[in-house]
Amino acid sequence: MTDLRLLAAQAAAMADPDRLRLLALVLTDPSSQPTAAYLAGSFGDQVAIVRHLEAMADVWLLARVGDPHTPGYRPTADAIVRFGGAAIGAAPYRDGPVVDAGNHKQLMDRVVDELTDRFSETFGRETVERFVRESYGLLADRASVQRYLPALTARFATDRLAALAAPFNGVDASGSKTISDVLFVCVHNSGRSQIAAAALRSLVGNRVRVRTAGSTPAGMLDPGVRDELARRGMDRLAEIPRPLTEEVVRASSMVVTMGCGDACPVLPGRRYVDWPVEDPAGRSPDDVRRIADEIIDRVHVLLAEIDAGPD
Template identity: 50%
Template sequence: MTPDELRTAQDLAMANPERLHLLARMLTHPAGRSSAADLVPSPGSRVADVRDDLAALVSVGLVAVVGQPAAPDAPDTSLYRVSSRGIARFGSAALAAPRRPGDATLDEHDHEALLARLTDTLSADFAATAGAGTVERLVRECYTSLGGQIGSRGQLPALTAWLATDRLAAMAEVTYGSPRDVLFVCVDNTGRSQIAAAVTRRLAGDRVRVRTAGIRPAAREDAMTETVLARRGLDGLVEFPRLLTDDVVRASGIIVTMGCGDACPVFPGRRYLDWPLADPAGRPLEEVERMVDDITDRVRALLAEIDTADGSVGVPPDAAPDAGPAVLPLWARPGWLARLTRRPWAGPRTTCDASGQRKAR
């Protein structure tokens, strides 16, 4: 499938307005990943319908499956997150879609209206840990920060929703510093840290909360890194580059730095590791492939340490992070066009201490 054909398939998949609502719910989910049951819009809705919509969005690369693919005869326990492509292409339209009965459809180019709706949504979602004023301040801060980083103004509201949601979730966790909250940090947050995060998300599933950041985040993802990860079915698990902030460091129990250890703030009670890895930017594909293999081995070892520490059952040693998504691409299955448009609709619903470790000082 060519890039143009993929875009056409994505447009077709998103012609169903229910899927805009689905993306919006995923984009502002505090956990950063969601099950089909988490995303049911109302008590009268069917989980099976949500699962069908998610399968369609996974198939065209707008949503990614977190964790190992489930066995065909196993109960569906899959977790999902919006891919960076999904945020870029349809995130702002998803925020503009009505979330509740009586809501208006906003103009996706009206950023003030979108930010106001986002602030209301997050204020309700995080009412137990953040006041409305804190939420509004953080939303504005994320919007301004991203505005100085990227050139595409159209993506700003959706990226703001993603970043503000994650930072609010991190603020709610600042007293914990769980070893199952892992932060990967590099310079531009497009190569090493993204590879490590994608591999960890695939291998660990919901056993580990993964975040990434950069001390000087780039304006866009690294094309070669995405190419290599795409060959392993992991490209949907990377995210847009983000700036390292104190709140995500405080929320993390393990901080892994890659070429920027001295720039990372140190908080007591956290475990700091430094992985001396070269930056994949500008390197040939074969070298990046070897880097991914190296990082995968390091991630496996780290997950084994985490699981051993609390006696949990970890990922099997031979489980491959490149097993690909749990759902085959729609275009690889017979009748994919019919499946893409299977659900009828008539508009939006109105009812709804190892070597390299640094000590905290």
């Protein structure tokens, strides 16, 4: 029931009037990926807004993009499809979408052109066009989003196509038991969990959702680990160290811990695995390399298990 659990976590995260309104702002933002500073405007206090945005990112409703220290927050397909109407203010349910591309036609044609280029290796123009039209139809159901329809459609169609281009990254509301997301946890989220996450990401792309967290996160990646990841061409797959929250664990179906012991909240239904791996912090380059090798071996084994499916 992986996806119902994620959906439940998403609903819980969005069961807050402020977050619904904030999501509406993100969804309708012209840049499509506003930063917390931008959303807070000139009022200065960003703390609450960052907290809300991060909580939404924890359950895959927002994706952090751009500079990791001042990320932009981009709504995911889940956010648009599942909560777009609720956040923006859905029109009362009608029998079916009434689609009239009208003056949006030119814009939509341009979106089709761009996406056809972008996905030229995977999809033909007809497929892209069908997806854009369908996405437009789904979103056009709500009168209140008309103004933003072209931008939302472009984003939504892009996310759906990207999900399709990767093997099983789709959303399965019927409740698939396949593990589709893994959370790597270590103490500082600056070494072991970063290596593991970068390795898994490099192997699976978007097929499995990969996240990391630390029980007491460091301010930045361990320099030795960063160098080692760079040497392997994986440094772009690391992230800024983040705190471990119950929310993150709740939205994960598999949790791999590396030395964080009791600090990791244990919730029923998740699969927990503990890897006894040394901490590479402050170790010599050779040691870091050896530790990275060990973690990457374990990631290969883990991926084989995930691909083999549930017991």
